[in-house]
Amino acid sequence: MEAMEDDSAELKDDHNHNYCGGGAKVRAELSGQAPDGMSAAQPVCAPLPAKRQGQPWSGSPCGSKFMDSDTGSESSEVSETDCAAANAEEKPSLDSTPKFLLNAMAVEDYRKNHWPNLEEAIDRLLIQNLSDHISVSYAQIYGYVYKCVCQQHSELLYGDLTSKITAHLLQVATQLQASPPENLIENFNVALTQYLASLQCIVPVFIYLNKFYIESKLNRDLKEDLMKLFADHVAEKHLSKLMPLLIKAHSMPFQVQPSTMASVVKGLYSLRPEWAQLAPALFSSFIPQIHPPAVESRLPDYADHDRKLQMELSMNGFPRGDQSRKRASEDS
Incomplete structure (x- = not known):
């Protein structure tokens, strides 16, 4: 049973399509102990690829956070479904x-x-x-x-x-x-x-x-x-x-x-x-x-x-009028 588990751990996919061999070696590296016959400083897996500009690390093209397409900074939350649909054609693949x-x-x-x-x-x-x-x-x-x-x-x-x-x-x-x-x-x-x-x-x-x-x-x-x-x-x-x-x-x-x-x-x-x-x-x-x-x-x-x-208003034809006149309603 242990042999089957070791065999199944020989190929691991880290969700970024970086396949790492030797499951036992990975576990040893994470625990800080090197397996027999192997130096602790020896890399056991290829380094992760650099983060794509304008995209978060989540599995979807845009993630649950909307990323500014030009700064790569997290700006605001938008619908993951909407943004993924807008970028469906840009989803990366191994043979892209x-x-x-x-x-x-x-x-x-x-x-x-x-x-x-x-x-x-x-x-x-x-x-x-x-x-x-x-x-x-x-x-x-x-x-x-x-x-x-x-x-x-x-x-x-x-x-x-x-x-x-x-x-x-x-x-x-x-x-x-x-x-x-x-x-x-x-x-x-x-x-x-x-x-x-x-x-x-x-x-x-x-x-x-x-x-x-x-x-x-x-x-x-x-x-x-x-x-x-x-x-x-x-x-x-x-x-x-x-x-x-x-x-x-x-x-x-x-x-x-x-x-x-x-x-x-x-x-x-x-x-x-x-x-x-x-x-x-x-x-x-x-x-x-x-x-x-x-x-x-x-x-x-x-x-x-x-x-x-x-004075200027008066000279331009806008006199103040006769203020002594009574209102029309008071003439009677």
């Missing part, structure tokens, strides 16, 4: 294709099947009008993004996403460049409002990319990155023309719709708060706490500013 070839095939699959569908959806979201009702399957986009992250395409996806949106913003900047000065404020407001509406759709469906790559590896946030793209490629290029127009419109009430003025000024402040220092009087009319807190010693200055403002 070399790793570099598998990676090339995976990238080709991303380029042919995943990114084209995402690119089309992003195009439709970026060019939508507020009154349009575009049929876009957000669940389908979310699924593509989730699978790309599981298949270690986070860096590719982030690069394609930002490149796509940058190209769109360059077109927007070119269109605004051709806008006449009297329409620049209104056209800029339309471009900014449309872009912000698009981000409300794009950012949520890319939540997995944001959580498991942008936040964990780049230490940034997707929405902040996309807002910065608009500031760099659109707002900053037109700021030198836009700011004087805003200051002039602010000095002439109702030359531009108040809602448009408020939208543009608040939008510029959300893009880069330091731009408020270029025109504090303008920004303080729409955003609180631009100026330092009021102090008692400057009360006469504040009163003088109010008198000047009332």
